[in-house]
């Protein structure tokens with residue numbers, strides 16, 4: 001897997017070319033999600049979102065945020081851990097969507113493990129690859145659909161770092177995803193190309209790498225086009241099951257911290273944000 005770990009450390013992100021089978025699995029999964037979004041609301045809401053103790057949980061959510069009716073999005077989380085529960089809810093036309101997600105989770109495994117091995121070796125994160133492997137049932141495939149009818153320039157996803165270990169940005173239907181640069185502390189475009197995934201460290205990897213890798217802050221801004229039409233995206237959260245989780249109950253949503261608060265914080269301070277550290 002040719003990519004530069006220097007880039008990962010300095011930029012906080014790395015572009016990795018897809019193997020052909022993975023590119024196809026991504027394409028199929030996103031096409032299925034787009035179809036799923038057109039199904040009747042009741043059929044979608046049947047996939048009740050259930051939290052579990054391994055990350056965020058799984059199922060369908062329709063969200064109304066910040067008190068604005070225009071601020072709507074729908075998302076679906078799929079994990080292998082909850083796959084059978086979701087499959088039992090599915091009917092003939094929704095089952096292929098779940099099945100494509102399962103195929104994609106399997107197709108991603110080699111790339112995710114290679115990435116973990118490389119990070120383990122280069123940044124001396126002992127046991128990382130093994131932990132990522134045993135965490136596979138809890139990798140979260142997150143599908144998003146932001147609705148249109150918004151204003152150009154508004155943040156449709158507020159600035160945040162992800163809570164898990166690392167995140168693969170698999171698909172973005174449009175421009176508008178941005179990252180907060182570690183060195184210049186400015187927002188920059190983060191394009192996700194058809195033939196590549198972009199991997200970014202999240203909070204647990206910053207903890208495990210002793211701060212050598214920073215959890216990258218990112219946001220989504222409505223472009224002229226997506227403000228009107230909405231946008232689709234897909235990510236995979238790789239959570240670390242043996243690493244302490246970010247203590248959300250005590251420190252609130254990651255969105256409540258200052259943007260980039262973690263870029264220059266001492267490791268001892270940063271570690272306090274995690275359960276049981």
Ligand SMILES: [Fe+2]
Pocket residue numbers: 160161162218
């Ligand atoms: Fe995110």
